[in-house]
Amino acid sequence: MNLHEYQGKELLKSFGVAIQEGIVAENLEEAVAAYHKIKAESGNDFAIVKAQIHAGGRGKGGGVKLAKNLDELKEHAGNILGMMLKTPQTPGGMEGAGKLVRKILIAEDAYAPDFDACKEIYISILMDRGRKQNVIIYSTEGGMDIEKVAEETPHLVHKEYIDPKLGLLPFQARKVAFNLGLSGKAFKEMRSFISKLYKAFVASDASLFEINPCVKTGDDRIIAVDSKVSLDDNALFRHKDLAELRDTDEEDPTEVEAKSYGLNYVKLDGNVGCMVNGAGLAMATMDIIKLSGGEPANFLDVGGTADAARVEQAFRIILKDPNVKAILINIFGGIVRCDRVAQGVVDAYKNMGNISVPIIVRLQGTNADIAKKIIDDSGLEVKSAILLQEAADIVKAVL
Amino acid sequence: MSVLVNKDSKIIVQGFTGKEGSFHAGQMIEYGTPVVGGVTPGKGGMTHLDKPVFNTVAEAVSKLGADTSIIFVPPAFAADAVMEAADAGIKVIICITEGIPVQDMVKVKAYLEERDCRLIGPNCPGIITPGEAKVGIMPGFIHRVGRIGIVSRSGTLTYEAVDQVTKAGLGQSTCIGIGGDPIVGTTTKEAVQLLMEDPDTDGIVMIGEIGGSMEAEAAEWIKANGTKPVVGFIAGQTAPKGRTMGHAGAIIGGAEDTAEAKMKIMAACGIHVVKSPAHIGATMLKALEK
Numbered sequence: 001m002n003l004h005e006y007q008g009k010e011l012l013k014s015f016g017v018a019i020q021e022g023i024v025a026e027n028l029e030e031a032v033a034a035y036h037k038i039k040a041e042s043g044n045d046f047a048i049v050k051a052q053i054h055a056g057g058r059g060k061g062g063g064v065k066l067a068k069n070l071d072e073l074k075e076h077a078g079n080i081l082g083m084m085l086k087t088p089q090t091p092g093g094m095e096g097a098g099k100l101v102r103k104i105l106i107a108e109d110a111y112a113p114d115f116d117a118c119k120e121i122y123i124s125i126l127m128d129r130g131r132k133q134n135v136i137i138y139s140t141e142g143g144m145d146i147e148k149v150a151e152e153t154p155h156l157v158h159k160e161y162i163d164p165k166l167g168l169l170p171f172q173a174r175k176v177a178f179n180l181g182l183s184g185k186a187f188k189e190m191r192s193f194i195s196k197l198y199k200a201f202v203a204s205d206a207s208l209f210e211i212n213p214c215v216k217t218g219d220d221r222i223i224a225v226d227s228k229v230s231l232d233d234n235a236l237f238r239h240k241d242l243a244e245l246r247d248t249d250e251e252d253p254t255e256v257e258a259k260s261y262g263l264n265y266v267k268l269d270g271n272v273g274c275m276v277n278g279a280g281l282a283m284a285t286m287d288i289i290k291l292s293g294g295e296p297a298n299f300l301d302v303g304g305t306a307d308a309a310r311v312e313q314a315f316r317i318i319l320k321d322p323n324v325k326a327i328l329i330n331i332f333g334g335i336v337r338c339d340r341v342a343q344g345v346v347d348a349y350k351n352m353g354n355i356s357v358p359i360i361v362r363l364q365g366t367n368a369d370i371a372k373k374i375i376d377d378s379g380l381e382v383k384s385a386i387l388l389q390e391a392a393d394i395v396k397a398v399l
Numbered sequence: 400m401s402v403l404v405n406k407d408s409k410i411i412v413q414g415f416t417g418k419e420g421s422f423h424a425g426q427m428i429e430y431g432t433p434v435v436g437g438v439t440p441g442k443g444g445m446t447h448l449d450k451p452v453f454n455t456v457a458e459a460v461s462k463l464g465a466d467t468s469i470i471f472v473p474p475a476f477a478a479d480a481v482m483e484a485a486d487a488g489i490k491v492i493i494c495i496t497e498g499i500p501v502q503d504m505v506k507v508k509a510y511l512e513e514r515d516c517r518l519i520g521p522n523c524p525g526i527i528t529p530g531e532a533k534v535g536i537m538p539g540f541i542h543r544v545g546r547i548g549i550v551s552r553s554g555t556l557t558y559e560a561v562d563q564v565t566k567a568g569l570g571q572s573t574c575i576g577i578g579g580d581p582i583v584g585t586t587t588k589e590a591v592q593l594l595m596e597d598p599d600t601d602g603i604v605m606i607g608e609i610g611g612s613m614e615a616e617a618a619e620w621i622k623a624n625g626t627k628p629v630v631g632f633i634a635g636q637t638a639p640k641g642r643t644m645g646h647a648g649a650i651i652g653g654a655e656d657t658a659e660a661k662m663k664i665m666a667a668c669g670i671h672v673v674k675s676p677a678h679i680g681a682t683m684l685k686a687l688e689k
Contacts, residue, residue, distance in 0.1 A: 023437060038623045127501055129581050129648075132508045147653075164509040188498025205502050234647060234676040235500035237475060264645050268637075280553020280608055283634035284676035285427060287658075290637045291675050299638070301645045332555040332562075334538030335426075364562060389557065 001231045006105045007245045008209075009228030015200035017193060019224045020215075022107030024052065031077035034106035035070060046109035049076040050331045051101040054250040056218055056228065057087035061094070063101065066109075066262060073106070080104050103247060110225045114218030121180055121222075122146050123194070124210040125201045128161065136160040136198065137167075138176055142213035168198040186297050187219040193222045204242060205235030254320050261313045263302060270295025273318035273327040273357075275311070277336065285330045288388065292395040297324045306331055306341045312348035315355065326358045326398050328391060333365030342371035346378045358383065358398045362391035400592045401573045402548070402600075403491050403519070404467060406531040409681065411465040411489075412437040413472055413480050415445050420471035423495075423536050424448055427469075430533040435463045456487035469525060469534050470494040477521060478503035481584075482687040485514045493534055494521035501647070504582040505649060511584065518584025522646065524554040524576035535576060537561075545570015548588055548594030551606035552579050552613075552646065556634060556676065559602050560591070563680025566636065569687075572600040579646030581611065588617040595627060602628045602687050604679060607661060610649045614661045622668035628686035632668040634677060641666035 002051035003011065009019040021041065023034035031049070038047050051063030058064050063085045067073035084098035091097070111118045120142030128135045138158045138361035141149045150157045150315075158179050160172050170191075193214070201209050210228035217223060236243040242393045264279070272294035276282035279301050286296035295369055298321065311329075317326055331341050345361055362385040363371040375384040383398075385391040404410070410427075414420040415437020428434050436451040436459055443454030453459040456468065468489045472480040477496040484492045497578055499521050504673045511518055519526055525535015529542035529639055541558055543565045551557040557576055564571060574592045577583050587607060605612035614633060620630055636658040638644050640651045651657050666672045671686045 099653030127505060127581065132505060132582050134505065164505045202502060205500050207501060232501050234474060234498045235502065238500075266639075266642050266644065268639065270637075276555075278553060279649060280551070280556035280606070280634050281559060281676075282631070283608060283638055283644050283649065284556050284559070286638070287634060287636040288675060288677060289463075293637075296637050299644050332558045334541070334555070334558055336535065365541065365558065389675075392675070392677055 003229040008229035019109035022105045042108040048107045050105040052103040055089040061086045086156040117218030119216040134162045179381035189222040266299040270297040271325045273297045273324040308347035312346040329361045338363040338371035339367040342374040401528040406533040410467045413470045430539040467491040474498035493519045497522040520578040522580040523578035543570035546601040548600040549574040549604045550590040567680035567684045581648040587613040605631045618665045618668035
């Protein structure tokens with residue numbers, strides 16, 4: 001689960017991490033009130049207007065603007081609120097439709113008092129799958145695309161692995177601060193910044209923290225100017241407060257609906273829908289659709305129970321996509337019996353009554369033969385198969 | 400002889416009296432698996448499915464000589480259950496539970512490093528040595544005693560492979576479901592190594608998926624040490640970047656953990672890579688004839 005920048009910053013702040021202060025606003029009135037408050041607290045006329053969407057590269061699409069006074073604040077806030085913001089990370093990239101901006105963050109000018117004396121730093125924390133340890137990745141080259149930095153100047157990207165039994169050790173925090181070329185007050189601030197940041201990462205069961213940029217100011221403070229925070233969905237049961245931060249407006253509405261039914265659905269761009277039990281088999285089914293000349297329209301794992309109610313929910317979800325020209329159901333029945341699934345498909349089909357695309361049902365495993373007979377005798381426009389290759393051949397034939 | 404589990408294993412079930420544990424323990428016993436007892440804290444002294452229940456794994460080990468444990472414990476408590484089994488001296492720990500927080504698994508991995516045991520999973524269907532022991536949730540009847548080892552990160556896709564291997568007239572020595580999480584106890588390479596060294600295994604089916612580098616590491620190991628034919632498939636050739644495809648570990652992070660990149664490395668290391676998941680059984684049959 002991803003957080004917005006403002007939510008991520010609030011989380012960091014609750015662990016004592018210094019952040020660029022800001023106030024979130026959903027309309028112009030709130031934006032103006034936020035500006036006055038920020039101005040009073042910072043003693044600075046400058047403020048930044050930042051679009052709050054779940055995508056990076058917001059500045060590239062005009063979603064981050066500096067306001068030097070109230071008039072500029074109004075102008076930028078008015079432009080950004082409600083815009084369809086295109087960034088390299090929104091669906092379709094800079095050529096896509098973009099994402100609707102519903103909220104903006106009015107943030108203090110973190111680069112005051114001396115912009116030219118500021119240094120931008122990159123810091124992230126994530127779990128390294130290969131090492132099975134958390135790692136802090138950091139670089140003096142903040143404010144840039146870190147993948148590009150790693151490719152072009154790998155010696156400028158440092159990694160510090162954390163022993164899970166001991167946590168972040170004091171020498172490691174010192175090492176980070178030294179390698180970032182800091183000294184004096186800035187060195188001390190970074191040491192503390194890193195240890196608080198790591199504490200926040202572990203305590204919130206995060207899967208990613210990315211602070212880019214983190215700024216060393218002219219007066220040697222260390223401030224998180226941006227925050228990208230992803231949390232481990234599997235750990236949300238012990239973070240009820242964080243679970244409430246989920247913004248379903250940022251997710252595909254069909255995926256949100258599917259999730260409410262307990263279906264694991266990911267929307268894709270193809271023309272053949274699929275309904276499968278098990279994630280690995282679901283991916284393999286998508287692959288076989290492609291090999292049969294189609295393109296998968298979705299990933300959908302119906303899980304262990306595939307009764308009529310569930311199959312019907314899955315049908316409805318898949319058919320919301322107008323690009324779907326056929327649906328392949330692929331169930332390997334183990335504990336779940338194929339004849340029950342077949343009856344579920346027949347019942348769901350009859351209940352819906354208006355399915356206009358060809359349905360191919362491949363049922364294999366417990367009672368597969370009985371299941372095929374149920375489908376074949378139903379008189380419905382449903383084609384049945386037992387072997388995976390047979391199903392693939394039928395998909396090819398109907399496209 | 401097979402690997403990891405067989406008719407001589409002494410198996411206990413953690414979460415024995417729960418709904419999942421009861422159902423699958425029943426299925427395992429029906430298959431003929433040597434289940435000797437179970438553990439549910441607070442229910443020690445009971446008898447369940449005609450087997451003794453203990454409060455702690457340590458007690459089950461000392462009273463029954465248990466050496467293998469299968470875990471059906473909810474995600475919030477599963478990491479603790481794995482560590483309890485390891486501490487009690489269980490040698491093969493099979494964790495079925497899906498949805499364990501990643502940071503819990505980071506701790507578990509570190510804890511297990513210093514102990515003499517092997518964890519399979521989590522988020523896996525378990526292990527089966529056909530005709531001897533079914534220690535998992537897979538449907539027993541699709542398996543047949545034979546000499547093909549199977550390693551997979553998935554559940555139903557493993558069954559698909561098993562079914563094809565059986566229909567090709569071959570059978571399985573041991574099938575190892577290593578699990579679909581980002582951190583698993585036994586990697587693809589380690590599971591392949593076990594089967595490569597097993598005198599009762601003639602060929603190996605290796606099924607991977609997008610995300611991580613386990614298949615590439617296994618492929619490099621096979622290139623250097625392989626003595627038996629390996630058929631490989633990677634699920635998720637059509638998966639988009641950056642989206643989790645059901646399994647917590649099935650997510651493309653960069654250019655190296657796509658299905659295409661993995662298949663390329665596997666083919667270069669001498670693995671018989673199939674593009675279609677429908678061709679696993681037939682390809683194994685052909686590879687064995689060579």
